[in-house]
Amino acid sequence: MANYAIRVYRxxxxxxxxxxxxxGMMEHFPATCAYLLKLPRIQFVLFISFITLILISRSYLLSLVSLAIAFTAGRRLLLSEFHQYVDECQREDLLDIEESYMASNNSCFWVAESNGRVVGMVGVQSAQRSSEVMELRRLSVAKDWRHNGIARTLCLKVIDFASQRGYKVVKLETSMIQIAAHKLYETLGFLKTDTRIFPSLLGRFANFYVMTYEYMIKD
Structure with a gap:
């Protein structure tokens, strides 16, 4: 069994x-690319673009090269979206973790540590406009430390924290491509309660959605 310990953030x-x-966020980039390429509307756009290029240039080679350039540009645009999202998060609650999670009795942040290395993390905060809901945030486990029960242990830590403070619900959001995370949450007893399109031009075009899961704490 893997040797690690869960402790409060320092x-x-x-x-x-x-x-x-x-x-952890950048690991989802390849899966997002694969999802987009499977979309009928993306395939239709690529097909029409290819046919149009052939009609204009009358060259299969030039058309393929042009399509490859367009694909590379699209990939870079998507990569830029990922980097932008990470930057935004690191300018928000992750900019000052101590203030965001450790300054209140109703929020906390934990890390999983092994031999001095942080291999997992999770945070929890009281939801805005609610005295009964806590939000599980920033759950992540290092790639080479997965399948050791760390994510499950961190989730249970959050549930126990919320329960001890009298909260009724633990809520979280996750994207449609995080399949392993969905299975973990459902195994723990979380229920999917909402689905919404990711609020960006690409999100609306690709029908890329974010799901809300909730865990009801028993009295």
């Missing part, structure tokens, strides 16, 4: 936590 973990979050 200031010395700052850089490791931010890096772990960024690495």
């Amino acid at each position: 200031n010395r973990d700052y850089n490791a936590v931010r890096m772990l979050f960024a690495e």
Whole structure:
């Protein structure tokens, strides 16, 4: 069994936590690319573009090269969206983790540590406009430390924290491509309660959605 310990966040973990979050988010980039390429509307646009290029240039080679250039440009645009999202998160709650999670009795942040290395993390905050709901945030586990029960243990830590403070619900959001995360949450007893399109031009075009899961804490 893997040797790790769950403990409360310390200031010395700052850089490791931010890096772990960024690495975890960027891992979803290939799966997002694959999802987009499978969309009928994307395939239709590529097909029409290819036919149009052939009619204009009358060259299969030039058309293929032009399509490859367009594909590369699209990939870079998507990659830029990922980097922008990571940057936004690191300018929000992850900019000052101590203030965001450790300054209140109704919020906290934990890390999983092994041999001095941060290999997992999760945060929890009281939801805005609700005294009964807590939000599970920033759950991430290093790629080489997955399948050791760390994510499950961190989720249970959040549920126990919320329960001890009298909260009724633990809520979280996750994207449609995070299949392994969906299975974990459902195994723990979370129920999917909402689905919404990601609020960006690409999100609306690709029908890329974000799901809300909720765990009802038993009295």
